[in-house]
Amino acid sequence: MTDGWDKMTPAQRQDAFLAQWASGEGVPFVDEKAKAGYQARAKLMCDAFQLVKSPQRVPIVPLTTFAPTMLAGYGGKQAMYDPHAVGKAFLDFALKYDADAAGAAPMIMYGPTLEALGYQLYKWPGHGVPEHLSYQFVEKEYMKADEYDHLITDPTDFWLRSWIPKTHAALAALADMAPIYGTMELPMSSSWLISLGTPPAQEALKALMEASRLCFEWINALGPYLGQIMGHGYPFYAGGATKAPFDVLSDSFRGTTPLMMDLYRRPQKVLEAVERLVRPMITTGVSGAVANNNPMVFIPLHKGADGFMSDEQFQKYYWPTLKAVMYGLAEHGCVPCCFVEGGYNQRLEYLAETSDIRCLYLFDRTDMAKARQILGGKVCIGGGFSVSLLLTGTPEQVREETKKLLDVAAGDGGYMLSIGCALDEAKDATMKAFVDAGMEFGKY
Amino acid sequence: MADLKELVSAVVEMREDEAMALTKKLLADGTPPLAVFDAYQAALEEIGKRFEQQLYFIPELIMSGEMMKAASEIIKPLLADQSGGQGKQRLGKVVIATVEGDIHDIGKNIVAMMMDLGGLEVRDLGVDVPADRIIAEAKDFGADIIGLSGLLTLAFDPMKQVVEKLQAEGLRDKIKVIIGGGQMDEQVCKYVGADAFVTDAVAGVNYCKGWLA
Numbered sequence: 167m168t169d170g171w172d173k174m175t176p177a178q179r180q181d182a183f184l185a186q187w188a189s190g191e192g193v194p195f196v197d198e199k200a201k202a203g204y205q206a207r208a209k210l211m212c213d214a215f216q217l218v219k220s221p222q223r224v225p226i227v228p229l230t231t232f233a234p235t236m237l238a239g240y241g242g243k244q245a246m247y248d249p250h251a252v253g254k255a256f257l258d259f260a261l262k263y264d265a266d267a268a269g270a271a272p273m274i275m276y277g278p279t280l281e282a283l284g285y286q287l288y289k290w291p292g293h294g295v296p297e298h299l300s301y302q303f304v305e306k307e308y309m310k311a312d313e314y315d316h317l318i319t320d321p322t323d324f325w326l327r328s329w330i331p332k333t334h335a336a337l338a339a340l341a342d343m344a345p346i347y348g349t350m351e352l353p354m355s356s357s358w359l360i361s362l363g364t365p366p367a368q369e370a371l372k373a374l375m376e377a378s379r380l381c382f383e384w385i386n387a388l389g390p391y392l393g394q395i396m397g398h399g400y401p402f403y404a405g406g407a408t409k410a411p412f413d414v415l416s417d418s419f420r421g422t423t424p425l426m427m428d429l430y431r432r433p434q435k436v437l438e439a440v441e442r443l444v445r446p447m448i449t450t451g452v453s454g455a456v457a458n459n460n461p462m463v464f465i466p467l468h469k470g471a472d473g474f475m476s477d478e479q480f481q482k483y484y485w486p487t488l489k490a491v492m493y494g495l496a497e498h499g500c501v502p503c504c505f506v507e508g509g510y511n512q513r514l515e516y517l518a519e520t521s522d523i524r525c526l527y528l529f530d531r532t533d534m535a536k537a538r539q540i541l542g543g544k545v546c547i548g549g550g551f552s553v554s555l556l557l558t559g560t561p562e563q564v565r566e567e568t569k570k571l572l573d574v575a576a577g578d579g580g581y582m583l584s585i586g587c588a589l590d591e592a593k594d595a596t597m598k599a600f601v602d603a604g605m606e607f608g609k610y
Numbered sequence: 611m612a613d614l615k616e617l618v619s620a621v622v623e624m625r626e627d628e629a630m631a632l633t634k635k636l637l638a639d640g641t642p643p644l645a646v647f648d649a650y651q652a653a654l655e656e657i658g659k660r661f662e663q664q665l666y667f668i669p670e671l672i673m674s675g676e677m678m679k680a681a682s683e684i685i686k687p688l689l690a691d692q693s694g695g696q697g698k699q700r701l702g703k704v705v706i707a708t709v710e711g712d713i714h715d716i717g718k719n720i721v722a723m724m725m726d727l728g729g730l731e732v733r734d735l736g737v738d739v740p741a742d743r744i745i746a747e748a749k750d751f752g753a754d755i756i757g758l759s760g761l762l763t764l765a766f767d768p769m770k771q772v773v774e775k776l777q778a779e780g781l782r783d784k785i786k787v788i789i790g791g792g793q794m795d796e797q798v799c800k801y802v803g804a805d806a807f808v809t810d811a812v813a814g815v816n817y818c819k820g821w822l823a
Contacts, residue, residue, distance in 0.1 A: 289713055294713070295711065295713065295738075296711060299711050299764055300762070300764070302712070302713050302714065302762070303714075304713065305714075305716060422668075422716050423672050423716065423719075426668055426669040426672045426673070427669070427672055427676060429669045430624050430626065430669065431626070473667060473668070473809070473810050474667060475667045475668065475669060476664075476665070476666070476667050479667070479669065507792070508792060512664075530792075531792075531809075552795060552797065553763055554763070554766070554793060554794075554795050554797040554798045554801070555797050557763055557766060558766060558797055558798065558801040559797065587763070587793065589763075590762060590763060590764060591763055591764065
């Protein structure tokens with residue numbers, strides 16, 4: 167990637183990737199002013215990651231999912247079925263509110279693709295939730311207790327022949343596919359192909375072809391808008407995404423209730439499974455970051471929050487593998503950006519352990535004064551603004567609370583102003599008050 | 611010889627297999643089913659205390675609920691034979707639901723289970739429940755409390771609607787409203803017009819018990 171890459175420390179690699187991203191090289195800027203704007207905004211974020219003391223200003227980074235489309239007057243269904251509506255709404259949102267980084271529009275997935283797959287893992291507008299709302303996760307036990315060994319032995323095979331058939335109705339027949347390993351010698355290769363040649367498997371492959379064709383069409387429609395957002399000077403706050411291994415196991419595979427019982431019923435299997443998921447989760451994050459030429463890898467954290475498990479359980483089951491994923495990302499020059507949902511007041515000391523790499527902990531309900539006290543000068547922190555105030559308060563209240571938050575959390579650098587939630591909804595006046603207050607009071 | 615203290619300890623310490631074996635043994639040895647049932651209640655009380663002291667968390671709540679469920683399946687038929695039911699007075703009635711538009715149920719299910727184990731009579735309406743139905747069910751059930759759950763910000767307005775409708779029906783003074791979920795706070799509580807907000811199950815149960823005392 168860069169000269170001397172092999173000899174660099176993870177933090178040096180991260181700095182090199184950040185510098186490359188912040189340069190805006192290859193971005194089709196509309197004019198020189200836009201280019202300068204992009205570089206200035208990206209620099210604010212780099213300064214925060216690198217804990218630069220007394221930078222120019224706090225970067226303002228509101229995370230958004232459906233908020234830009236909802237503010238534009240589009241219901242959830244339109245957002246998920248019309249990539250032009252999404253693209254236009256995200257572009258308008260960036261230009262109108264003039265924050266320092268734009269939201270990842272592809273997080274609003276494409277409805278027709280999900281339909282073609284018979285997707286079961288979420289309900290989405292018009293498919294299980296009302297058309298004006300956002301998509302919602304459907305948690306179930308998609309991996310049975312006796313499947314731990316399959317996952318541990320071979321995650322890819324588990325994903326392909328067990329989990330995908332259960333969560334994508336149109337691909338259910340892939341469960342009967344023979345393992346791919348038989349293809350290594352000519353006389354053995356027929357069993358895999360025969361299993362894919364059965365009429366149900368052929369139908370599944372057709373559905374996969376159709377879903378991927380639709381998804382490709384969708385990103386080709388959405389892509390030019392994303393180019394325009396950057397072209398107008400707004401970098402994106404994420405290049406890739408991955409998850410903490412325990413959350414993969416909890417959210418997507420076992421389900422919260424069964425997994426919490428597994429901590430007592432089969433603790434060793436849980437440990438083996440989360441360790442086995444470290445490499446795939448690093449690869450997932452790195453591949454997105456490299457493809458988008460943006461080092462920031464978004465990691466939403468769920469079950470490690472205060473209240474879900476004890477400190478001892480966190481230390482044993484959650485933190486070591488999350489940390490391993492973060493360091494693995496850093497090895498590749500990527501910057502882990504953990505979106506710390508819920509409260510983490512009892513876990514802050516752990517987060518301080520990652521002070522030798524660039525990373526961000528963006529908080530939801532954590533006490534920001536405490537976060538600053540424990541993490542200030544060690545790692546970049548962010549967030550802490552309550553979404554409830556943004557949705558139910560007045561612009562004056564928002565302005566006042568933003569100022570208070572900055573006083574408490576911004577310190578002498580290493581802080582990004584954000585709402586502690588990815589916004590599905592927003593209100594124009596309070597959104598504007600939030601960004602304006604950040605601009606006004608976020609100066610060092 | 612197994613005794614009830616050992617059973618309480620096995621449940622409190624999450625020794626699931628041992629708790630089940632002891633339950634069966636105690637019953638086989640002729641221990642009154644109600645005494646065995648009471649041992650579980652005592653264990654759950656201790657688990658609730660440990661939760662409040664932040665010694666126990668969600669895994670322990672779920673495990674204890676699961677142990678209680680398994681034990682109840684064995685004990686309840688015997689109790690019915692003996693006394694025609696548990697014979698215990700319930701503290702009060704709670705209607706609980708995830709509000710319209712929101713389909714999340716994990717938090718709600720844990721709260722409903724804890725309320726049931728804590729001596730409240732619970733009618734769980736499920737997820738995505740419209741305000742009108744919540745009111746109708748509360749009236750039909752004779753609820754003392756309505757518990758509204760929601761994970762997403764979109765739950766704020768449907769929660770507010772329930773309180774407004776309750777008011778319009780002239781029932782607001784008779785029925786307490788508690789809201790729960792990850793994004794609930796004082797601000798939302800005021801906006802909705804609820805009596806309390808909680809972000810954990812045991813706090814929710816304690817509020818309800820406090821109101822009914």
